[in-house]
Every structure is written in structure tokens, then in C-alpha cells.
Amino acid sequence: MIRSVTAILVAGSMVFAPVANACTGIQLSAKDGTQVAGRTLEFGAPIDWYVTTVPAGTEISAELPAGSTGLTYKTKYGITGMTAYQSTDFVDGLNEQGLSVGLFYFPGYASYPDLSEENSAKALAPQQFATWLLANFSSVDEVKAHYDDVVLVAATFEQMGEVIPMHVRVIDKSGNALVIEPTDKTLKVFDAPLGVITNSPTYDWHMTNLSNFINLSVVNVPPVKLDGVQLEAAGQGAGMHGLPGDFTPPSRFVRAAVFSKSAMPVDTGAEVLDQTFHILNNFDIPYGAVRGEDNGKPAPDYTQWTSVADMTNGTWTVKTYDDQNLRVVDLKSALAAADGKVVHIDPKQWSQTYQNISSDFK
Incomplete structure (x- = not known):
């Protein structure tokens, strides 16, 4: 009976659920002051990704309908x-x-105004917002002062065939963080002291929802006695009993907040980078574990890549679904190598390597 009900539920989810997208972002720091921002990228359809370097002085134009x-x-x-x-x-x-x-x-919450004569001079497509912020600002304070100098309009991202519903996390090298969300056809900004973000609902809802989990603790629950009988936890992790373990955005937000803010302090930037990847491993979605549907076909949502930005030391590190090796971009060196050009690196050319240590048994 249980197997039958499960089959019905799975089949129903494949029919009615949309393509899922389950990204998770966290923020950590080291004792030496290094600030890092990590995230996963999940999608229920294949996307052509490129590691890209864009130099200062590059001209960028709005991606709007022809003639606009x-x-x-x-x-x-x-x-x-x-x-x-x-x-x-x-x-x-x-x-x-x-x-x-x-x-x-x-999804379900992002809304944008239509392109008009009144807003066209400041108009950008939603997928261009992160680039505009990165291209023009050096700190969260600057972003706060100017985030609404542009208007994100309902322009379709041609390669994906949809208007991209998105919100944005911004973190600077001092550790300040904020979230910007396009709701009610305007941009709203929230301070984000935890540096955590997932997906829908809105950021303020997620922060309120955290209040439901203030009982969680990294410390194991001590034994208790009931009428002379001592009861002990079955094993490690009793303090985290009740931590939501599913892949929904609210559950991932809670886990991301708990894991990142309970992390043991480490000394250096190298250590905190490794620590961030280890924490993000908890949000890695295996292919097939979460499924939506796309044009009537199953669309498994899976972790296509995971990255960590070291804002202090100027590096951006990534691993992909097909290659778990860590690839590091030192921004200063990359810009020098690019020599004023926009350069794309195709991660599909990478392959997982394995070190054979058999001959080390001597």
C-alpha cells in the first residue's frame, strides 16, 4: 500500500510540478578576516554554462526585444x-x-514592469542585474544607494524562452550583505546579516520562519530520567532533531543558516574556503532526487555547479556536476591574461580526475 501511494505521489509530481530550481547561498569568514560567499546552482533543465572574465571598460547593452x-x-x-x-x-x-x-x-514572486517610453532609458532584462551591480559598485553601501538606478523590465531571456524570475544576494569584502527582490513591480532591498539565501517565498518570510527552529542546538541533548529510568539519545546529533531535511527552499534556508552560523571558527582563507565547500555539500542534489516536469517530460533538478567567492583575496572557485575538482580563478591574473577581452571558458571541456595511489603501498 505504501509503495502504491508513493508511486501515485511521484507520478503526480512529475505531471504537475514545474521545472525546479533549488539554489542555496551561504556566507562564512575566517579569523584572519577573510570573507567568502558560497552557493550551489540547481536547475531542472540543461544550461550552457561558461566561466567568464569581463574586463573594465566593456560596453554592455540591454537585452530587450528588437527595436527597443x-x-x-x-x-x-x-x-x-x-x-x-x-x-x-x-x-x-x-x-x-x-x-x-x-x-x-x-518563481511565483518576482514581478517586473513592462518596458515603456518612461523607463526605457534605465531598462535592463532581469538576467543582466548581477552584471550591472558587479560592473559598477564596490560595496553594499554603494549598492544600497543606487540599486534602483535601473529598471528591470519583463524582457524574455532569449536562450531560455522566459522572463527570468530572480532575486539577488550581494556581499562585500567587509562582510556586509543584502538581498534585492523584484516584487510588486519594484525593487525591494533587505539587509541580510546571515548572508543566507535560497528561493521563494520572499526573504523576510524566510527570516520569520527561522523563529520556528530556535530550539535547534549543535550540542547533544543530555540524558533524562523518567521514574528512575534513564533515557539517552540514540546517537549523535540529538540537538538537531527536527532540522528539516527536504529540498524545499524554506527547509534549505533553515539548514543553511544553522550549518553556516554554527561552523567552528577557522584561521585562514584557505581553511574557510574548504569549510564552505564542505557545508555546501549538504545541499548537493543528486540527479533524480528532485523532479519537476518540462513539456510533459521528467526534469530532474540537480546541482549543476557549486562556487565560492573569496572577496578578500580576489578568487572565485568552482566545481561542476561532472568535475568535482576545484577550479580557481584569480581575478587579477585572469584579467591580465584576458588582455582587455571578454573570455569564456567552457566547463564541459573539464573532466574528473582520479589519483591512483596503488603504487604508494611499498
Whole structure:
């Protein structure tokens, strides 16, 4: 009977659930002052990803329908990170000033005004917002002062065939963080002291929901006696009993907050980078474990890549689904190598390597 009910539920989810997108972002720091921002990128459809470097002085124009005008600007700072397709549309990136910006899917809540004569001079497509922030600002304070200098309009991302519903996390090298969300056809900004973000609902809802889990503790529950009978926890982790373990955005937000803010302090930037990847491993979605549907076919949501930006030391590190080796971009060196050009690296050319240690048994 249980197997039958499960089959019905799975089949129903494949029919009615949309393509899922389950990104998770966290923030950590080391004792030496290093600040890092990590995130996973999940999607229920294949996306053509590129590790991209964009130098300062690059001209970028709004991606709007043919015949429409929009904002055109030149980048003030060089940028590296991951773009969707061979474009300058950063989904996650780091600029020369140590500003980290990431787009996170925000379905059901994102809303944008239509392109009009009144807003066209400041108009950008939603997928261009992270790039604009990275290109022009060096700190969270600057972003707060200017985030609404542009208007994100309901423009379709051509390669994906939809208007991208997204919200944005911004963290600078001082550790200040904020979240910007396009709701009610306007941009709303929230301070984000935990540096944590997932997907829908809205950021303030997630922060309120955390109050439901203030009982959680990293410390194991001590034994108790009931009428002379001593009861002990069955094993380690009793303090975390009740931690939500599913892949929904509210549950991932709680886990991300708990894991990142209970992490043991480490001394150096190298250590905190490793620590961030270890924490993000908890949000890695195996192919097939979460399924939506796309045009009537199953669309497994899985972790396509995971990245960590070191805002202090100017590096952006990534691993992909097909290659768990860590690939590091030192932004200063990458910009020098690019020599004023926009350069794309295709992660599909990478392959997982395995070190055979058999001959070491001597």
C-alpha cells in the first residue's frame, strides 16, 4: 500500500510540478578576516554554462526585444564568475573590489514592469542585474544607494524562452550583505546579516520562519530520567532533531543558516574556503532526487555547479556536476591574461580526475 501511494505521489509530481530550481547561498569568514560567499546552482533543465572574465571598460547593452532601446553602459570594474551561455550575464560573480553578487531563482514572486517610453532609458532584462551591480559598485553601501538606478523590465531571456524570475544576494569584502527582490513591480532591498539565501517565498518570510527552529542546538541533548529510568539519545546529533531535511527552499534556508552560523571558527582563507565547500555539500542534489516536469517530460533538478567567492583575496572557485575538482580563478591574473577581452571558458571541456595511489603501498 505504501509503495502504491508513493508511486501515485511521484507520478503526480512529475505531471504537475514545474521545472525546479533549488539554489542555496551561504556566507562564512575566517579569523584572519577573510570573507567568502558560497552557493550551489540547481536547475531542472540543461544550461550552457561558461566561466567568464569581463574586463573594465566593456560596453554592455540591454537585452530587450528588437527595436527597443534600453540602458547601455561601460563596466567600471573587471568581473569573473559563471555566465549563462556565451554572454556577459553573470549568474554568480566577483569583481575587482571584492563585491560578490549572485542571482537565485525566485518563481511565483518576482514581478517586473513592462518596458515603456518612461523607463526605457534605465531598462535592463532581469538576467543582466548581477552584471550591472558587479560592473559598477564596490560595496553594499554603494549598492544600497543606487540599486534602483535601473529598471528591470519583463524582457524574455532569449536562450531560455522566459522572463527570468530572480532575486539577488550581494556581499562585500567587509562582510556586509543584502538581498534585492523584484516584487510588486519594484525593487525591494533587505539587509541580510546571515548572508543566507535560497528561493521563494520572499526573504523576510524566510527570516520569520527561522523563529520556528530556535530550539535547534549543535550540542547533544543530555540524558533524562523518567521514574528512575534513564533515557539517552540514540546517537549523535540529538540537538538537531527536527532540522528539516527536504529540498524545499524554506527547509534549505533553515539548514543553511544553522550549518553556516554554527561552523567552528577557522584561521585562514584557505581553511574557510574548504569549510564552505564542505557545508555546501549538504545541499548537493543528486540527479533524480528532485523532479519537476518540462513539456510533459521528467526534469530532474540537480546541482549543476557549486562556487565560492573569496572577496578578500580576489578568487572565485568552482566545481561542476561532472568535475568535482576545484577550479580557481584569480581575478587579477585572469584579467591580465584576458588582455582587455571578454573570455569564456567552457566547463564541459573539464573532466574528473582520479589519483591512483596503488603504487604508494611499498
